[in-house]
Amino acid sequence: MITSNNGFFDKFGGKYVAEIIRRPLDDLEAAFNKYIHDPEFIEELRIIQRDYIGRETPLYFAPTATELLGGAQIYIKLEGLANTGAHKINNAIGQCLLAKKMGKTRIIAETGAGQHGLATAAACAKLGLECVVYMGEVDVRRQQPNVATMEMYGAKVVPVTSGSRTLKDAVNEAMRDWATNFKNTHYVLGSALGPAPFPDIVRTFQSIIGEEVKRQAAERHIDIAAIVACVGGGSNSIGVFTPFIEDKNVRLIGAEAGGIGPNMGENASRMTGNASREGIVQGYKSRFLIDEDGQSLPTRSISAGLDYMGIGPQLAALGESGRVEFTSILDKEALEAVKFFARNEGILFALESAHAGAAAMKIAKELPKDKALVINMSGRGDKDIFITSPVFRPEKWKEFLKAELKRLENNEDIHDAEIMNK
Amino acid sequence: MNLMSHLIAGFPDAETSIAIADALVKGGANILEIQLAFSDPSADGPAIQTASTVALEKGFSTKQGLEVVKKIHERHPETPIYIMTYGSLAFTPGIENFVKMCKDAGVSACIIPDLPFDCDEGLTEACKKHGLENIPVAAPSMTKERLETMASAGFKYIYAALRAGTTGSETTIDQATLDFIDTVGKGGAKVLGGFGIRNGEQSKVLSKHVYAVVAGSVFVNIVLGNEDSAEGRKKAIAEIEAKARELTGA
Numbered sequence A: 001m002i003t004s005n006n007g008f009f010d011k012f013g014g015k016y017v018a019e020i021i022r023r024p025l026d027d028l029e030a031a032f033n034k035y036i037h038d039p040e041f042i043e044e045l046r047i048i049q050r051d052y053i054g055r056e057t058p059l060y061f062a063p064t065a066t067e068l069l070g071g072a073q074i075y076i077k078l079e080g081l082a083n084t085g086a087h088k089i090n091n092a093i094g095q096c097l098l099a100k101k102m103g104k105t106r107i108i109a110e111t112g113a114g115q116h117g118l119a120t121a122a123a124c125a126k127l128g129l130e131c132v133v134y135m136g137e138v139d140v141r142r143q144q145p146n147v148a149t150m151e152m153y154g155a156k157v158v159p160v161t162s163g164s165r166t167l168k169d170a171v172n173e174a175m176r177d178w179a180t181n182f183k184n185t186h187y188v189l190g191s192a193l194g195p196a197p198f199p200d201i202v203r204t205f206q207s208i209i210g211e212e213v214k215r216q217a218a219e220r221h222i223d224i225a226a227i228v229a230c231v232g233g234g235s236n237s238i239g240v241f242t243p244f245i246e247d248k249n250v251r252l253i254g255a256e257a258g259g260i261g262p263n264m265g266e267n268a269s270r271m272t273g274n275a276s277r278e279g280i281v282q283g284y285k286s287r288f289l290i291d292e293d294g295q296s297l298p299t300r301s302i303s304a305g306l307d308y309m310g311i312g313p314q315l316a317a318l319g320e321s322g323r324v325e326f327t328s329i330l331d332k333e334a335l336e337a338v339k340f341f342a343r344n345e346g347i348l349f350a351l352e353s354a355h356a357g358a359a360a361m362k363i364a365k366e367l368p369k370d371k372a373l374v375i376n377m378s379g380r381g382d383k384d385i386f387i388t389s390p391v392f393r394p395e396k397w398k399e400f401l402k403a404e405l406k407r408l409e410n411n412e413d414i415h416d417a418e419i420m421n422k
Numbered sequence B: 001m002n003l004m005s006h007l008i009a010g011f012p013d014a015e016t017s018i019a020i021a022d023a024l025v026k027g028g029a030n031i032l033e034i035q036l037a038f039s040d041p042s043a044d045g046p047a048i049q050t051a052s053t054v055a056l057e058k059g060f061s062t063k064q065g066l067e068v069v070k071k072i073h074e075r076h077p078e079t080p081i082y083i084m085t086y087g088s089l090a091f092t093p094g095i096e097n098f099v100k101m102c103k104d105a106g107v108s109a110c111i112i113p114d115l116p117f118d119c120d121e122g123l124t125e126a127c128k129k130h131g132l133e134n135i136p137v138a139a140p141s142m143t144k145e146r147l148e149t150m151a152s153a154g155f156k157y158i159y160a161a162l163r164a165g166t167t168g169s170e171t172t173i174d175q176a177t178l179d180f181i182d183t184v185g186k187g188g189a190k191v192l193g194g195f196g197i198r199n200g201e202q203s204k205v206l207s208k209h210v211y212a213v214v215a216g217s218v219f220v221n222i223v224l225g226n227e228d229s230a231e232g233r234k235k236a237i238a239e240i241e242a243k244a245r246e247l248t249g250a
Helices: A019-035 A039-053 A063-070 A089-102 A115-127 A137-142 A144-152 A167-179 A199-205 A208-219 A233-243 A312-320 A331-345 A351-366 A381-392 A394-409 A414-419 B013-027 B046-057 B062-075 B087-093 B095-103 B121-128 B144-151 B175-185 B200-207 B217-225 B230-248
Strands: A059-061 A073-078 A106-111 A132-135 A156-160 A185-188 A226-229 A251-259 A277-281 A284-288 A324-330 A372-377 B005-009 B030-033 B081-084 B110-112 B157-161 B192-194 B213-214
Touching: A019 A089, A019 A167, A019 A199, A039 A089, A059 A063, A059 A208, A063 A073, A063 A331, A063 A351, A063 B144, A073 A208, A073 B005, A073 B157, A089 A106, A089 A115, A089 A185, A089 A199, A089 A233, A115 A132, A115 A185, A132 A137, A132 A167, A137 A144, A137 A156, A144 A156, A144 A381, A156 A167, A156 B230, A167 A185, A185 B192, A199 A208, A199 A233, A208 A226, A208 A233, A208 A372, A226 A233, A226 A351, A233 A251, A233 A312, A233 A372, A251 A312, A251 A331, A251 A351, A277 B087, A284 A312, A312 A324, A324 A331, A324 A351, A331 A351, A331 A381, A351 A372, A351 A381, A381 A394, B005 B013, B005 B046, B005 B217, B005 B230, B013 B030, B013 B217, B030 B062, B062 B095, B081 B213, B087 B095, B087 B144, B095 B121, B110 B121, B144 B175, B157 B175, B175 B192, B200 B213, B200 B230, B213 B217, B217 B230
Parallel strands: A073 A372, A106 A132, A106 A185, A132 A156, A226 A251, A226 A372, A251 A324, B005 B030, B005 B213, B030 B081, B081 B110, B157 B192, B192 B213
Antiparallel strands: A059 A073, A277 A284
């Protein structure tokens, strides 16, 4: 089950969309199938991956974590070192380049944590495309640093005020825009979900993560027993898992957002909780957090990027077949993982990626010392400083914010003040 | 002329949505398209999404929605009711269960845009079995080939969305629109045409080319902003009747 069968991964996937969105999907599918086999396109992409994204990213051996966790050798795939700070750039660059080949001049995207929006904004700036990013109002608030960065790249960030004002609503809004403007606009969907061909496209562009891990492991004789990755929609996980799906010696583990508990509305666990069911939402069939009528249920996670009610159809199928194991990580466990890897390895995980880190901390000791456990660090945690600082150092953070606000209100030139040592 | 007018079950509340149906029928609407609110109505514009959110926040469920439908059907047994909703609400309880529930409420047809005609999870079959019609939605952006396949698939009605994009924005009826309508009806299906119809002039032009003119957001917009007070709702209902009269030329 490495690629879809006409858009389906077993029973999941499909193109369940109103006809208004069908044409752009079919056009995209045709273009993708053409360019992905075009050596010129592949070469252009490869050069951008090398020189702009900064691939390959390191597969880092984490000695202290290995010693402290007392089991498998811990390796961390540092996707956070990719330009713009997360794996999202792999897909954004791929799709924007494809859109350019299709003659599109305008790009729209949806974003939760902001990493995909940021990556798309950067890709557009690099490739000379207009960029509009839809983002739930709630996420705009909790991911301000990413909003500011997107604007610096020249993107227009549109806060979405409908529904739950999070990622799923941003997806709806982007779909609407696309339905109206597809003649000149491409919708860069950020995860391996949505209607076909998006799950195939996103997986293809993200598989470079797993391909590198495989090559790096072979070169260094690393015997991988398990790979763990966080799963919101699932683009980083399917990206790192794909080259290993056929290799049954490697356990593939997805970490979902366990939020604050197991009850409905407290988490975003589609594969491990008991609240999820099979459904057709936002253009694809998968497992969703929906009620018995089919209405979407509220979700919760400290990490905006995992706070989504659906899961990519391929991962849902791999989960149901048992090939991918799923586990659920609580907010507080993710925060503990952020602290653990920052203190012991000097690596700052994004809150999303910290779910994978936390799962690894639990699994490591189950595995023998001569085997490797690879954590896909999908992104780095600089962007989360407004969420993690109030937890780790609340008083100092409060003082900092108050002081900054006061200076802004007084119209003080903050940077001049710093330079002048006032 | 035939007018298929749209309302959302349970918006702004169950009682008022029944009064809205009464006003639409009084104003000359002869088909009622009743939407069951969904949390992620991706093919709808802001007016219908906002109205759906209001209905859901008040605890709307499919069961309650169909109770509203049943009451409307009992009041207007001669006016066919077509249910419009999204695939999630039909798929989750099981397509056949859903169709049966609709049948029991007095529904004549289903319009579910994200269950496309060639991937409908058995909707057309289930409708046939229970004596309902499945009405697919055609869009002008469809390829000629796909549109012709849909047109000749034996559907009794096809809903022609007259513009790219979602509901609620203005639509211009030009030659391309009329050509599109002709293609939709090529296989003998009766064409329900709409998207962005706001005034009598538009519906008059359109009525010569379609079996029924469809209008939705124009009615929903009248209610939006007026739903919080009894007086506002009363005013909205009167306006809805007047708008239906304008659109039907009655």
